[in-house]
Amino acid sequence: MLINCVAYQEGKKLSDIPVEDISEYLKLPDTFVWVALRDPDQAEIATMQEEFALHELAVEDAVRGHQRPKMEEYGDCVFVTLQILEFAGDELNSGELAVFAGPNYVLSVRRDANQGFLGVRARAEREPHQLKKGSGFVLYALADAVVDRYFPVVDRLEAELESIEDHIFGKVGEQRANIERLYALKRKSQTMRHAVIPLLDAVGRLYGGRVPPVVSETQDYFRDVHDHLLRIAGRLDAVRDTINTAIQVSLSMVAIEENDISKKLASYAAIFAVFTAFAGVWGMNFEFMPELKWRYGYPVALATMASVCGYMYWRFKKAGWI
Structure with a gap:
């Protein structure tokens, strides 16, 4: 789709011109x-190829x-491609801008990007010198x-990274979500590095x-x-290193x-093993076990089991295991 087709002379706009008059x-x-196209079809590209x-x-x-x-470089023409990065919600999308710059023409071809460059044209026209x-x-x-x-x-990537870092030492249930967010952020930073x-x-x-x-004068x-x-590259390196560190800390x-x-x-398990051991011994029911006919045998057995288990619980609690 044709966005603009404008002729300039001595730094000043002459007029919008039809494509067939470009030559x-x-x-x-x-x-x-200066011609600007957005998502052109094959026929539009072929026309521009012929005109320029x-x-x-x-x-x-x-x-x-x-x-x-x-x-x-192709003869006296410079061909430059750049990636256009823009957020759509939480997703980082990558578009493309291809620019043909010759001695007396500029052709820009924008693909898969919503943000235009009308502001660039307006800025240039305000500076005829x-x-x-x-x-x-x-x-x-x-x-x-x-x-x-x-x-x-990159500001948004850094802000998102800081938000994740604030939750790294949070609840255990958040760790999985933090790691997933870190990997998603790492993918976005890689997309930006590729640009x-x-x-x-x-x-x-x-x-x-x-x-x-x-470009000799510029x-x-x-x-x-x-x-x-x-x-930007330096900030991306810092983001990447911090992400890697944050992932290691989260893991x-x-x-x-x-x-x-x-x-x-x-x-x-150790505490309940004590119950099991004592109950196993006193539950064998041999004929000549003195405890079986002692009036206080049962309370003493329970008290002994509770005392040992209580002591073990105290020791584990003191050691920080419980």
Whole structure:
């Protein structure tokens, strides 16, 4: 679906243009065309390929989707893919943004993501002195918007981790739920790492040293994006390490509680074993057992059993087994 198709000259918007006129505007001096698509079909992609003379391999990646973040050069065109992360309830969903940036055009293809980039276009149009830098600045603005949206995601992951940590030393019945929440959080953090870590390398190739001509005037901006990614990657590493530690602590708490339960069961089993032993001896009913004909034999037997069991209970209680 076509979102926008706009021509700019000298950093200022000329007009919205029909798709079939794109090739004509590309011939104008100091002019570039910015087209945004969302979940396009094959026919729309084919039209854009023809209008912008896009490389077939880059088009194939944009059509298929599900690409890892990367940056590739095809002649004078830079092809960049980024993952868009957004929460839907408690689930972290991953979409994709593919950007073709040539000397006088930018084509962005968004898939499987609800959040748009109209704000990016509005921001760029408010800064004509920046927009004069052409497609390189638009590529930066799109990448910067995607990366800035990572910060609320990692904030939420950290907040969720803190919430789980507050319950790690809680009741025993909560440990299983805590471990399940930790593994779910670990899966979300891995999803985010898959979006951030490869993008570090891709953005790192857009500043310093030899860079594509398209971004030659915007290297400093891409260095800023790279710095943001480094900050996010560091926070993700901290989240991952904390999750692993929390999982180990939770498992240890479960093991400790199981050991305490085993101690309690062993203690009560030992106490009842005393009853069994005494009852077994006095229940044999031999003819010459003196206790059988003694008037106080039965009360003494019960008192002895109760006294021994009481003593054992006291010892186990003192030892912390009960």
